[in-house]
Amino acid sequence: MHEVSMMQNTLDIAIAQAQQNGAKKIDLLTMNIGELSGVIPEALEFAFDVLIQGTMAQNAQLEIKTIPVVCHCQRCDRNFQPEGYIFTCPQCQQVTTDVLTGTELELASVVVSDYD
Amino acid sequence: MCKDCGCSSAIDNEIPTLKIEERTQQRRIEINQGILSKNDRLAEQNRNYFQSKGLFVINLLSSPGSGKTALIERMQIEQILQEYGESINLGVVVGDLATDNDARRLQHRGISAVQITTGNACHLEADLVFQAAQKLDLDSLDLLIIENVGNLVCPAAYDLGEDLRIVLLSVTEGEDKPLKYPTMFKSAQVVIINKIDLTEAVEFDRELAIANIQKIAPQAKIFQISAKTGTGINYLSTYLFSKKE
Numbered sequence: 378m379h380e381v382s383m384m385q386n387t388l389d390i391a392i393a394q395a396q397q398n399g400a401k402k403i404d405l406l407t408m409n410i411g412e413l414s415g416v417i418p419e420a421l422e423f424a425f426d427v428l429i430q431g432t433m434a435q436n437a438q439l440e441i442k443t444i445p446v447v448c449h450c451q452r453c454d455r456n457f458q459p460e461g462y463i464f465t466c467p468q469c470q471q472v473t474t475d476v477l478t479g480t481e482l483e484l485a486s487v488v489v490s491d492y493d
Numbered sequence: 494m495c496k497d498c499g500c501s502s503a504i505d506n507e508i509p510t511l512k513i514e515e516r517t518q519q520r521r522i523e524i525n526q527g528i529l530s531k532n533d534r535l536a537e538q539n540r541n542y543f544q545s546k547g548l549f550v551i552n553l554l555s556s557p558g559s560g561k562t563a564l565i566e567r568m569q570i571e572q573i574l575q576e577y578g579e580s581i582n583l584g585v586v587v588g589d590l591a592t593d594n595d596a597r598r599l600q601h602r603g604i605s606a607v608q609i610t611t612g613n614a615c616h617l618e619a620d621l622v623f624q625a626a627q628k629l630d631l632d633s634l635d636l637l638i639i640e641n642v643g644n645l646v647c648p649a650a651y652d653l654g655e656d657l658r659i660v661l662l663s664v665t666e667g668e669d670k671p672l673k674y675p676t677m678f679k680s681a682q683v684v685i686i687n688k689i690d691l692t693e694a695v696e697f698d699r700e701l702a703i704a705n706i707q708k709i710a711p712q713a714k715i716f717q718i719s720a721k722t723g724t725g726i727n728y729l730s731t732y733l734f735s736k737k738e
Contacts, residue, residue, distance in 0.1 A: 379614075379615055379616055379646075379647035379650065382614070383528050383529070386528045386529065386531065387528050390524065390526055390528070391524070394522055394524055395522070398520070398522055400520070404519055408528075413675075413676060413679070414650065414676075415646060415647070415649050415650050415676040415677075416650070462672070462675035462679075462709060463672075463708045463709060465708075472707070472708055472711045473711070474679075474710075474711055474712045482527060482528045482529055482650065483524075483525060483526060483527055483528065484524045484525075484526050484528060485523070485524060485525055486521050486522060486523045486524055486525070487521070487522050487524060488519050488520065488521050488522075489519070489520055489521075489522060490517055490518065490519045490520070491517060
């Protein structure tokens with residue numbers, strides 16, 4: 378349910394950046410969404426389609442890059458991609474809390490056009 | 494770089510009038526900004542503000558009906574966080590989609606409580622908490638508890654400026670709750686299993702539940718309590734006292 382307010386935040390940031398760069402149109406938004414972010418990409422896409430109406434992004438595409446979870450095992454000093462949500466090191470079976478990537482909730486970039 | 498021929502002349506300082514074909518030319522702007530960066534910034538402001546007031550702040554999260562309000566009532570009854578003979582001044586900001594039932598329930602116990610009704614929003618955000626907290630006499634309080642909207646999904650992503658995040662799980666919800674809602678449990682510093690007075694009646698396997706919490710959230714300190722009877726509250730109290738110091 379919070380995907381709507383997150384998408385609104387994203388659009389606000391994108392529009393402000395486009396305006397600062399003298400653009401009148403946003404053609405593409407690229408987001409990085411971590412698998413551990415608690416956000417469902419489909420729900421973001423749904424919110425996007427509704428929220429862009431009447432804005433400078435109304436013909437824009439949304440590209441969502443899913444960022445996999447990568448953990449670090451301190452004992453083995455190695456990185457690994459866990460299977461599922463229990464972050465067990467495949468080498469020593471120790472459970473870790475050290476998460477390197479996978480929590481991202483970012484607006485990575487926008488593609489703009491139609492300048493002042 | 495020069496836009497006309499690609500030479501490396503530095504002409505970027507002045508923005509030239511664009512030709513028609515340049516106006517429609519697409520350009521990528523790198524942003525790399527967190528979507529919740531505004532909330533994160535406001536949460537940090539809250540943290541500094543609460544600290545300046547000498548307040549210890551807890552963000553209390555769970556499913557609806559796990560006993561968040563009952564736990565706060567029990568904290569008041571047991572005078573949690575206080576040394577012998579002193580009385581605690583407890584303040585609560587409570588979030589729900591509708592009604593002020595919880596705030597009234599707490600006020601009835603003599604607790605300073607202010608209700609946030611979020612409408613349809615499924616979580617509290619830092620600015621809402623700040624505004625609501627202004628309605629409490631913060632200077633007179635020792636402990637501020639933010640009772641979040643009952644939801645194990647969305648509130649996980651929102652820092653409110655708390656010192657400690659507690660996730661509550663009741664025995665009636667099943668042992669696998671941490672496996673089903675990993676993001677929330679991974680964000681917790683403390684996980685409390687509540688309603689342990691009902692353990693046998695609902696055939697809840699406490700050892701299995703604890704093992705599940707430890708797998709998903711190895712960082713979390715685990716307590717087993719009954720907010721209704723007060724069982725186990727003394728351990729929680731000792732822990733919170735050590736955290737506050």
